Amino acid sequence: MAASTRSILDQSIASLRGIGEKRASALTSVGIRTVDDLLSYFPRRYIDRSSIRPIVSLQADEETTVVGRVVSMGVKQGRRNRFVLVVTDDTDYLSCIWFGKVLFWQKIFRVGEWLALSGKVTLFGGPQMVHPEFDRLGPAGEGDFIHTGKIIPLYPSSEALTKLGFDSRGFRRCLVQVLKEIKGRLPEILPEAMLKRHKLFSRSEAVRHIHFPADFSSLEKAKQRLKFDELFFMELLVGLRKQHLGSRSAGIAFERVGEPLRRLVQALPFELTGAQKRVLHEIRADMKKSTPMNRLLQGDVGSGKTIVAVFTMLIAVENGYQAALMAPTEILAEQHYLTIHRMLEALGVHVVLLIGGQTRKVRQAVLAEISEGDAHIIVGTHALIQESVEYRRLGLVIVDEQHRFGVLQRAQLREKGLNPDLLVMTATPIPRTLSLTVYGDLDVSILDELPANRKPIRTFWRPQTGRAKIYEFVRRQMELGAQAYVVFPLVEETEKSDLKSAVDSYEKMKRGFFSAFEIGLLHGRMKTAEKEQVMDDFKSGRYRLLVSTTVIEVGVDVANATLMVVEHAERFGLTQLHQLRGRVGRGEKQSYCILIAYGNLGAEAKRRLETLTETTDGFKIAEVDLELRGPGEFFGTRQHGLPELKLANVTEDTTLLLAARDEAFKIAQQDPQLRRAENAPLRDHFIKHYREKFASIWIG
Ligand code: ADP
Ligand code: MG
Secondary structure (H helix, E strand, O other), rough: OOOHHHHHHOOOOHHOOOHHHHHHHHOOOOOEEEHOOOHOOOOEEEEEEOOOOOHHOOOOOOOOEEEEEEEEEEEEOOOOOOOEEEEOOOOEEEEEEEOOOOHHHHHOOOOOOOOEEEEEEEEOEEEEOHHHHOEEEOOOOOOOOOOOOEEEEEEEOOOHHHOOOHHHHHHHHHHHHHHOOOOOOOOOOOOOOHHHHHHOOOOHHHHHHHHHHOOOOHHHHHHHHHHHHHHHHHHHHHHHHHHHHOOOEEEEEEEEOOOOHHHHHHHHHOOOOOHHHHHHHHHHHHHOOOOOEEEEEEEOOOOHHHHHHHHHHHHHHHOEEEEEEEEOOOHHHHHHHHHHHHHHHHOOOEEEEOOOOOOOHHHHHHHHHHHHOOOOOOEEEEHHHHOOOOOOOOEEEEOOOOOOHHHHHHHHHHHHHOOOOEEEEEOOOHHHHHHHHHHOOOOEEEHHHHHHHHOOEEEEEEEEEHHHHHEEEEEEEHHHOOOOEOOOOOOOOOOHHHHHHHHHHHHEEEEEEEOOOEEEOOOOOHHHHHHHHHHHHHOOOOOOOOEEOOHHOOOOOOOOOEEEEOHHHHHHHHHHHHHHHHHOOOOOOOOEEEEEEOOOOOHHHHHHHHHHOOOOHHHHHHHHHHHHHHHHHOOOOOOOOOOOOOOOOOOOOHHHHHHHHHHHHHHHHHOOOOHHHHHHHHHHHHHHHHHHHHHHHHHH
């Protein structure tokens, strides 16, 4: 049975009765290619039509089902022509009304036939239903109820699909047919014992009841099982990835930590926070081991991740290896380069910068230093992973602002080394159960303490009508010596109109309101050298105000800058605003963040702005963000190489997630190649549905 059912499942949807090429190709637009895909096309919601009521007892506004015999039908002329069908169940009469397409409806029904009708009741003289759902029943009112009389699934559809008959009715009809053909039996993919342990439906039961639930409790059980499947395979992916990392040939044991580190600590103008010390301890323990480190460093904006990275790199260098630090933007790479260069050059550590915008000559020289091993620390953008870059002895890889990179880029940089240690850093805090999943293959360190000298940033949001006052405030602060950022949104580098708004406003400010000051302009379209110059001039204090696009969003660190003005703040996401705000409040002076919003704000935009004015805690902000955007968007699941979840929700289904994770990790550990007989069906399913994601693991 299993084999033949399997082959039906793999059949193209076009092979089904009544589908054909045209409709099949329309169905691919919603990801349905095979019969199996159709079965995995889950309803978006359900309506309860399970109780059949005598017509005489109908009440206004209730959703219900009636079974009756057609006694008359016809077209009524009026402002809008309508088709009226009258049925009776011998308790009373019910009128069913369809507006439009009257000729069509006239051909559908016969006087004398039995129908089940579901819809909302109105009392208009007598009981009525407008555009009810219906099933045609046998002579005595018995028969298959598909569209009425039970809990009815509603499917997501599109205009194009509806035109081809794939509204909810179309999907239901098709699914009934398929379930009949496979006799409701689907091959099981999880081991029997696992299902027992978690009291889960069989896959057959689950698929049947998700489409045509007998009652709400079976619907719930069906959902549980199918969610479990999604979570289990996601965790299996993570588990295998972790297994794979762990089983690679031995990494480097960095034994030495000596004089250079001590000298660096002494030279610091500040004391490390407790959290920084703890994290360095964790990292140190990892590096000593001969298995490669795979660690995530999570710390809110301003928590001092860079210095942790510097210490870590210094250890690698002291042990005779190269270290690479990859940042998401040229500006940030540049800044890291300058900071690290300043700190370490006195210790005889040679730091180089590699970014896309360098001249050919500079680039050649840098590449030579990297391949010959003269460069100890290499700071750069994704230019670091280009093919032309050959490292001499790459022993440590650090990825800053990891959420900006994909799993693949991380893996590619690691491939350049000698099974190097890996540290990824992110400012996006996430709840622990989730970080276990999203970063399931990494150990996690947390910087949960800001340096003691910080004053909380004061944040306001104002409608754009209040701009004159805001700029007046900014100007007064600048007269007292402050430096300010004014940020404009630039959704995409190519979006000219946005770019224009930053450039135009810069011109206006320079000539008007801020004519007494030197002000700078920074955006992504400028040449690398120009950007460098502008950043330098802002850092040195020559520019007192910097008009910028979001190129300064991550990482930029200018301690004297205490004012952040964000124009069109309603267009930014929460995390993004939090990052932008993180550009100020980096020293001891009081900092301000002022968000300027345009137009009538929706509830969500308001919530984002309010949240920012209420808290500076990145963790709380991330939670609200997660709630507003949903986990898929929030994590960028694709970016992390994780599958999309259709039913399960990692923030709500945590119990199920933990159970699935447990099972998946056990299997990944005991049977990392999935070779055992009892895991064969699971392996097939995994390869069939997760192959692409799977491949990217083995590249990593
Ligand atoms: P982020 O975690 O956002 O990358 P940075 O590493 O850029 O933060 O650090 C922010 C600022 O705080 C930098 O100017 C850095 O020199 C400073 N800093 C880091 N650690 C400490 C500390 N322990 N005490 C005081 N200032 C610190
Ligand atoms: Mg940083």
